[in-house]
Amino acid sequence: MSTAPRLTPPEVIPGDYVFIDSPDQLQQWLLETEAHLAQSADKRCCLDTEADSLHHYHEKLCLLQVACAGRFALVDPLAISDVSALLNLLDRHELWFHGSDYDLTMLRRTYGWAPKVVRDTQIAARLVGMRQFGLAALLQTVFGLEISKASQKADWSRRPLPPHMLSYAVDDVRYLLPLADYLMQLLREKGREFWFEQSCLELQEDVAARSAAPKEDPWRVQGSGRLHPKGLAILKAMWEWREKIAMEKDIPCYRVMSNKQMVAFAEVFESGGVMHPPAGWRPKWKKEFHELVAEVFKAGQSAWPQRVKKAKARLTDAQRDQIDQLCGMRDKIAEALDIESSLLGSRSTLEEVVAVQAGVGALMEWQREILKAPLESVLSAQPQMS
Structure with a gap:
């Protein structure tokens, strides 16, 4: 990857x-x-946020880190309920983040607010070909700076916040604009500014779509799709029990039992195996665990949840061959551009392109332009779905 001359980091x-x-x-x-x-x-x-998802049941915003015109502020949303004046100021300017997906999600959830113009240094770094695009890694690569990440998993709801956590927090916005300058120079050299702007807008739209979608049956966690009614019944019971315990203790759900553990237990239950709760559990939890297993048996099959049948067209063998061809062509183009191939369209996106009529709409305009020749070659002979 070609690089622009290193910029001097701002004096602290x-x-x-x-x-x-x-x-x-x-x-x-x-x-x-x-x-x-x-x-x-x-x-x-610039804006960044800190939350307490690793420490409490109800996740909440605990800190807003702001940088404007060389001025830095750490705003406490736990003490100030109305920050609308700050959000209004930020809406009047181009707003830079690093890895903004989570920040945008929390800001929308907390304030019902979505910034008007979002720019993300993580997206910029990936589009110029950088493979290590965490903020600490980028600052090390670009400026030779080492910033501490020791407070990354700290409890940001604690008050008062100690000096080392405040220092950590301000560093997340302190260097963003010099980093943005460096990355934008590379984007201009490579003619990829349009890619960047479209990708930032796509992220905003994705966050908005996820936030607006109601979450139906939240207990159907990743991996539950392979379970049958018996396994789904115990999974649902475990999920509801875990929620109750986590809420009572004000701890994150994963500290009671992870989603992966619950699915594994459900598979054992479904196959008729014996379910033993984790050895480190307190006696009360073990007792309640055995009771919920008994309740699932007692409820009987008529009360067990059913598998969700997804209305998804099956791909033919010919279509799978087309997807493989597209992925192969995409990978070669990405290699020539020195970027990750997924940036040109993930496999699932290319499946949609092949399976859905006019599916190229699943791609951003700049992706369609880059993949124009492969798309025309493959889609011109598109077979029918089964």
Whole structure:
């Protein structure tokens, strides 16, 4: 991968950020920042978030890290319920994130807010061919900087937040714009700015679609599709029991039992095997576990959930051959472009392209342009579905 000259990272001035935990402080910071932005040639802003999903049952936003015109703020949403003035300011500017999927999801869930213009340095890094695109890895590659990730899994709901966690938090936005400058230079050199803009918009639309979709039968976790009614019955019972325990203890569900463990137990139950709860469980949990197994038997087959039949067209052998051809052509093009092949369209996306009439709509415009020749070659002889 060709690289642009390394940029010099900004000088770090100790204490160059403020921790804001009152509406008055936030209002004052916003007034000052508006004035700075008005005088600044660079109108871009940066945002990152921290939550407590690894420590509590109800996941919540615990910190908003903001950078505007060289000013850094750590805003406490646990202390300030109304941050609409901050969101309004950010909506008036191009907003940069790194790995924004989770941040956008939490912001929409918490505030019903979606930024107007999103830019993501992680997407930019992947589109210029970087294979290690975590923020710490990029800062090491681009600037030779080493930033601590020791607080990545910390409990961000704790108060007061210690200095090392505050320092960690501000670093997540401190270097984003110099990094963005470096990556945008590479994108311009490679003629991929349009790819970047479309990919950022696609991410926003994906997050919006996921957020709007109701979650039906949330107990049908990954892996449950291979279970039959008996296994589904015990899986549903375990999921409901796990939710109750996690809520009572205010701990994440996975600390009671992971989804993978539940599916494994359900497979044992379905095959008629003996189910032994984990050895480290407290006696009360073991007792309740055996009771829920007995309840599933007692309820009988008529009460067991049924498998979900997905209305999905089956692919013919000829169509599978076409998908293999497309994937092969895609991989060669990606190798020549020095990017991951999945960026040109995942296998599942290419399956949709082949299986659905006018399925090329599943691809972004820039992907369709790159894959134009392979698509025309393969789809011109598209067979019918079975």
